Amino acid sequence: EVVMTQSPLSLPVTLGQPASISCRSSQSLVYGDGNTYLNWFQQRPGQSPRRLIYKVSNRDSGVPDRFSGSGSGTDFTLKISRVEAEDVAVYYCMQGTHWPPYTFGQGTKLEI
């Protein structure tokens, strides 16, 4: 089973400032076809998860461009260029390369 490790687990930020969340996998997430199946989800308080980023760096429809994903192999990052109040949420990375099982990181709580 691939273990996903996020850091930090809690991230205090200031409105308008950047934020960065790290996600590391216990083995490379590069699939045989060359794709890397690493996704990021946002879960606002009291809401269901919402996918923000798929395959490392592709933003889902409707996701503001202040969100960006990067990384390769075993190290990945979600960045918010300028944090807004609506970004308060828990963020999860998840790997879809080596399944079953699909595995999530522990979650990072973004707080203003």
Add this chain to the structure above:
Amino acid sequence: QVRLVESGGGVVQPGRSLRLSCAASGFTFSSYAMHWVRQAPGKGLEWVAVISYDAVHKNYADSVKGRFTVSRDDSKNTLYMEMNSLRADDTATYYCARDTFDGVRNYGMDVWGQGTTVTVSS
């Protein structure tokens, strides 16, 4: 628009059974694999099960294997999860979610439902 609506949650005694449903709309349900993901109170996300678009392939987390069964009825655009021998640590909000396929690989959830809560307690 794409919509997933879970139902069937509730309070159940340890050892008993429960069946969850997830009604899908806004997309061609029969073309997509579907997932169940759960979240214990105050905890993170845990993948539970996936069923292929044609129901031929089913995979489960070790924590539920042998106790939970995922199924689908494409005529009703509905996903199910039959949960048997329920334990206290199955207490969670259960989400259904649509899978993503890029032509080569199924690689996880995109759209999620609002969840249904299961509480296992005597």
